[in-house]
Amino acid sequence: MNMMKPSTLVGTLLILLSSLLSCSRKPAQTAPPPPEVLVTTVRPQDVPRVLERVATLDGFINANINAQVQGYIVSRDYQEGSVEKKGDLLFQIDPRPFEAALAQAKGTLAKDQANQIKAGADKKRAIDLLNKKVISDQERDTAVAAADSTTANVEADQAAVKQAEINLGYTKITAPIDGVVGFANNQVGDLVGPTTGPLTTMSQIDPIKAVVTAGEGPFTDFVSRHPDATERNAYIKTLDFDLILGNGELYPHKGKFYALDRSLDPKTGSIRYYVTFPNPGNILRPGQFGNVRFVADMKKGAMVIPQEAVNELQGSYQVAVVGNDDKVSLRPVKMGERIGAMWEVTEGLKPGDKVVVQGLQKAREGSTVTVKDWTPPPDALVSKADQQKKP
Numbered sequence: 001m002n003m004m005k006p007s008t009l010v011g012t013l014l015i016l017l018s019s020l021l022s023c024s025r026k027p028a029q030t031a032p033p034p035p036e037v038l039v040t041t042v043r044p045q046d047v048p049r050v051l052e053r054v055a056t057l058d059g060f061i062n063a064n065i066n067a068q069v070q071g072y073i074v075s076r077d078y079q080e081g082s083v084e085k086k087g088d089l090l091f092q093i094d095p096r097p098f099e100a101a102l103a104q105a106k107g108t109l110a111k112d113q114a115n116q117i118k119a120g121a122d123k124k125r126a127i128d129l130l131n132k133k134v135i136s137d138q139e140r141d142t143a144v145a146a147a148d149s150t151t152a153n154v155e156a157d158q159a160a161v162k163q164a165e166i167n168l169g170y171t172k173i174t175a176p177i178d179g180v181v182g183f184a185n186n187q188v189g190d191l192v193g194p195t196t197g198p199l200t201t202m203s204q205i206d207p208i209k210a211v212v213t214a215g216e217g218p219f220t221d222f223v224s225r226h227p228d229a230t231e232r233n234a235y236i237k238t239l240d241f242d243l244i245l246g247n248g249e250l251y252p253h254k255g256k257f258y259a260l261d262r263s264l265d266p267k268t269g270s271i272r273y274y275v276t277f278p279n280p281g282n283i284l285r286p287g288q289f290g291n292v293r294f295v296a297d298m299k300k301g302a303m304v305i306p307q308e309a310v311n312e313l314q315g316s317y318q319v320a321v322v323g324n325d326d327k328v329s330l331r332p333v334k335m336g337e338r339i340g341a342m343w344e345v346t347e348g349l350k351p352g353d354k355v356v357v358q359g360l361q362k363a364r365e366g367s368t369v370t371v372k373d374w375t376p377p378p379d380a381l382v383s384k385a386d387q388q389k390k391p
Helices: 006-024 096-131 137-170 216-225 229-238
Strands: 036-041 045-065 071-076 089-093 172-174 179-181 200-215 241-245 256-260 270-277 289-302 304-306 311-313 316-322 328-339 342-347 354-358 370-373 382-384
Touching: 036 316, 045 179, 096 137, 137 172, 200 216, 200 289, 216 270, 229 256, 241 270, 289 328, 304 354
Parallel strands: 036 370, 045 382
Antiparallel strands: 036 354, 045 200, 045 289, 071 089, 089 172, 179 200, 200 270, 241 289, 256 270, 304 342, 311 316, 316 328, 316 354, 328 342
């Protein structure tokens, strides 16, 4: 160091001082960007009130196939699970005992018919003899009574023959409707009769009906909306129903209202109604589950926002509105009817207001935010089941 030149020493000191000064400087602080929120623009619109209910599919007609007479099954004449026409043979019960009973009834009838002819002739002869004063009134009365008795016997025999014919006909068990026949509960050789239970069940499934359940509240509200019975029935007939299958697919055919049950279930406080759907090809089967969806009515000029955009606090409601300067203001509002995932605003908003839907925790009073449009889900206006208390 003693040998270092003064000029070199001064230069070295300046370099060290410059390095120390540069290290002591802090980097400049940059403000963070405004938080991003998703908003929806409020506009008056005609909103369809779309309702969706859980439904169970059932046959339009379900017929239990029972044996009307007692006997042994000698044949099953259908393929289980097949579609059969009305009048097709399903089962055959051994007809021989019934054929014998019919033959016996016919023989008794023939015998009594012969007796009737003879008694009729005796009656006519007795009346002639009485007119000629050959026999007494008592003898005439005896002949008349005998003739009337044989007539009654013949009428009873004719009824017995008819019953025997009916019983013989019951040995051929046929399909009472067009439909799909289920598995057989009895096989060839089984002894069956009127008390042994159904042999099988068949269902008419084209059309097929969807059994839908609505709560007492929605039902009462529906009647209050349509108090006139004639108007109510006409309105129901105009409704078109969609069926969403268990796999989420939309069934291609529209359904129509069919019938409303006569009473509410006292255990569940709900009422059932039927919706029928065309079922070409028997694609749908009884027991399937699905959802029935329909447009109940239109809410005219409603201003609706997503329910998640509303903050409820002690019975009051407020929303976060973003102004043209991208600043947030919290605004009290009054709410009306819930429609699916949406909520009608009756007071506090005007058309064109931008309401924060997602990012509410970032939207503080007076804060600046970055705005992006919120996209509603496709089923935002669908009211699931009875949660909205509407029919």
